[in-house]
Amino acid sequence: MTGFNLKEKFKELLKIGKKLPAEYFDLGVAFWLLNPDEEEYSADFLSKKYLHKECNSSAKGSTETHPKPLELKQLYEVASKKLKEYKLEKLFYDVEMPLLSVLADMESTGIKVNVKNLKEIDKELEKKLTGLVKSIYKEAGETFNINSPKQLGKILFEKLKISLGGVKKTRGGSVSTNIETLLTIQGRHAIVKYILEYRELFKLQSTYVGPLQELADKDKRIHTTYIQTGTSTGRLSSQNPNLQNIPSGGEWARKIRNAFIPEKSYLLASFDYSQIELRVLASLSGDPKMIEAFNNDLDIHRLTAANVFNVPLEKVTPDMRQLAKTLNFGVVYGMGARAFSKASGLSIVEAQRFIEEYFNDFKKIKEWQEEIKMQARTSGYVMNLNGRRRWLLQAASMFRSEAAEAERAAINMPVQGLAADIIKIAMVKLSSEIKKLKWENKVRMLLTIHDELLFEIDGHIIKEAGAFIRKIMESAYELEVPIKVNVKIGKNWGELE
DNA sequence: TATGAGGGCGCC
């Protein structure tokens, strides 16, 4: 079978109990592998671009357009030839295509939520919000739309005349009212703390608690859609609803996660790859210190702290470790002194010193990053270990900021992209092993959240299945360092141990 | 009424 949106077709087949085709070729996914930064991966768009056809212009609106068989054939010819040319066949046929049906399964299964519970949280939030709105209007001396940054800015800085010291402008030139700003002016007026809490609670209610109730089906299950062509690095994205950004820290977040539950007599189990991106970075760069740290299962942030502060491991304080953690994360993203100073609270000069010290201690990481940047500049693309490719023609741009942006993307993609491959490979392997064991109904893969898999598992086999899943995830890929998976189990998503 | 930009913020 060849076509577009095969995942949707497969979900239809699953619904009516039909068998999926043994061989299939999703054109959207194929063109995404060839260039993950296309504007879209529709038949129309790709026909126009690669076959020099005009759009299948049935006005806009109504139903999705159905490409003609001939166009499909032609697009297939182009895609399969290019996949071979760019050595992407293995990734396509062994990872992305098998993954497509795994995703169809996961989406069809969905995850159960306690709608009653959500409703209660909704009520609670409503009550809190009503009180906050009252307090805010009282402090402001008038009513206004708190959700409007424009109106809020007027109230704060014109009506209440809160000092603008340390307050930044937005890109559009207006005064910012973001959290950063609110925190800096918090001591200057009583209204600010109400607004901070209002922002937090309104976000939770409008983005999560409300929509999640609406999206539950008759079995109280929520079905996200994974977008296989949704990122430039190889990750998946999740939409309608996005189940990859459910709140995780804090009291309200816990309440929301508590509402994600297993079916009766099942348990939820999460399996998350420990420090997967740093392990990948250690492996790719071959940095001896970092590799040794992971080989000895050391606390990587503590090890980093000991190095950048030049103290023995046991002399590392929590503050030092926190700073090192920020540094480790930042390095993966190509963070500069400015961003690090912002994230750490250090001065830019101090921040710069720490970054230099970091790269002095982990020289191979610096070298690896320089190589990747060079590759991007000279060839116009970067690749990860599996040949996953991202075109970055801007790396050679004469505009420094544009080139720098591309360079940051260049050093991040091979790391984020390999981590993405690893979990994808694990998912495919898991799915086939679960089928082999005839565990389809006892072990259900529900969510994939970048470095984490969430399962719903029959309580009777939880131990066995947990060990089994962990094993497969840890052995899905061979790096220069061990891959470690943390397992947590519980009666809901908010209380896993 | 529909759309898109802007501001903002949730996650890994």
Place this chain on the structure above:
DNA sequence: AAACGGCGCCCTCATA
């Protein structure tokens, strides 16, 4: 806010 990578969704507001 971003000289910190990758996402999706909410609301407002101007414009079509």
